[in-house]
Amino acid sequence: MDKKHILAIRFSAVGDAAIAVPVLRALLQQNPGVKVSVATQSFLKPVFQTVEGVEVLPADIRGKHKGVKGLYAYYAEVKNRDFDAIADLHGSLRSRIVKFFFLFSGVGSKTIDKGRSEKRALVNGKIFKPVKTSTERYADVFRSLGYTVDLNKDVFPAKKSLSAEVYNIIGNSTKKWIGIAPFAFHDTKMYPLDLMEKVIDSISKTGDYQLILFGGKKELPALKLLSDSYPNTVYTFGKISFEDEIKLISNLDLMVSMDSGNAHLAAMQGVKVLTLWGVTHPYAGFYPYKQPVSNSLLSDRQKYPLIPTSVYGNKAPESYKDVMRSIEVEAVVDKIVSLTKN
Known part of the structure; x- marks a missing residue:
């Protein structure tokens, strides 16, 4: 060549x-x-x-x-x-x-x-x-x-070494580390925050997991509130660099994400990912790299037959604004537990 x-x-x-x-x-x-x-x-x-x-x-x-x-x-x-x-x-x-x-x-x-x-x-x-x-x-x-x-x-890289700044946030917990990225650019791709709070409440109070919340500047107030409201829950934005966030993601036991960037940041490093889908669909070609199809929860297509309404989630009928409420909190919790058993 x-x-x-x-x-x-x-x-x-x-x-x-x-x-x-x-x-x-x-x-x-x-x-x-x-x-x-x-x-x-x-x-x-x-x-x-x-x-x-x-x-x-x-x-x-x-x-x-x-x-x-x-x-x-x-x-x-x-x-x-x-x-x-x-x-x-x-x-x-x-x-x-x-x-x-x-x-x-x-x-x-x-x-x-x-x-x-x-x-x-x-x-x-x-x-x-x-x-x-x-x-x-x-x-x-x-x-x-x-x-x-x-x-x-393709050979996945090894987990990255973490900086002191990361450990200052996470501590040296021996619990399972679960990343949760609850936000998405479009509302119809985002699991409703009140339901995600119930997921976080259920998972955090078991004491078996360290929850790490990912988001950006716009979501910072919500990240702070969630972190303050639930035990074993922290957030990273503004505390560490993006480079350190990527390294931290490589050490997760599971990333819970919408159809959004954090799912791909985890999948590219061989980290197990649970994705939640609204008006978009895995068939459009953006399913996280090498993740089993079972590592996803999709909105009810029988109730919302037009899914996917768009490739990127930017177009959806008004009647589809609550599409992700068709994913039950218990289903999310059960899937998190099952994916972190091993």
């Missing part, structure tokens, strides 16, 4: 970056001598750095690399790194512009097939069967460049 240095482009978002991690890992494991650099945003650097040997080339797409002129400036900054090919894992306008500039340097590219027609057929009710996973779509980009990417042979 004469193409030895690949520029992979994936500018956003957390979940999509995490989905790409096993592909990059398998690529480097199975193709000795290949080098990969990733064009992405600075905040995603810790995600890609979980892959040994990957170089991250941050792009400030909201600042100095914004717009066509900014992307040209980015191209000028990185063009002399002797890239042999570009793997466009994003398929966005920005990635197309960057690829266009690289044509002047004689660097060709391959681009992800997002499978829009299949996904459209799924959400329109014309088909109800799994489409190709995003992980396989990413892998296909590298395969089209001539590389072997066998995800069945």
Whole structure:
């Protein structure tokens, strides 16, 4: 193989970056001598750095690399790194512009097939069967460049060592560590908080588990309230870095998440994940990497037959706003207990 240095482009978002991690890992494991650099945003650097040997080339797409002129400036900054090919894992306008500039340097590219027609057929009710996973779509980009990417042979990394800051939050508990990421960008993908509180109450008071809540700045008041209200429950946002959060996730016994980024941050590291699904569906290709289908609880499709109403959860009839209430609290609790028995 004469193409030895690949520029992979994936500018956003957390979940999509995490989905790409096993592909990059398998690529480097199975193709000795290949080098990969990733064009992405600075905040995603810790995600890609979980892959040994990957170089991250941050792009400030909201600042100095914004717009066509900014992307040209980015191209000028990185063009002399002797890239042999570009793997466009994003398929966005920005990635197309960057690829266009690289044509002047004689660097060709391959681009992800997002499978829009299949996904459209799924959400329109014309088909109800799994489409190709995003992980396989990413892998296909590298395969089209001539590389072997066998995800069945991907080797998960070891658990990461944790910093003193993490232990200051978690302590040295010998209990099972359960991460809970109760939020999602769209309400129809989020298990109702009053029901999640009941789950946390039931699990925390057993004394068998250390619960670790994950969320962002917008959710901080809710995270604080949950942490203060229930025993054996802590939150991480604002206390440790994103890099330390990723390392902490690698040490979990289970991650409980919506169809959102935290599920993928756990799955990319081989951590067991329980996902809760609202108006989206695993068939759309975003099911967490190598997780058994049984590690999921889906909203009642008999009661809500239009599921999935969209691929990303951004579109749903008004009558579907309570779709996730069809997942019983007892079912979530029972699944958590069963998945942490071993």
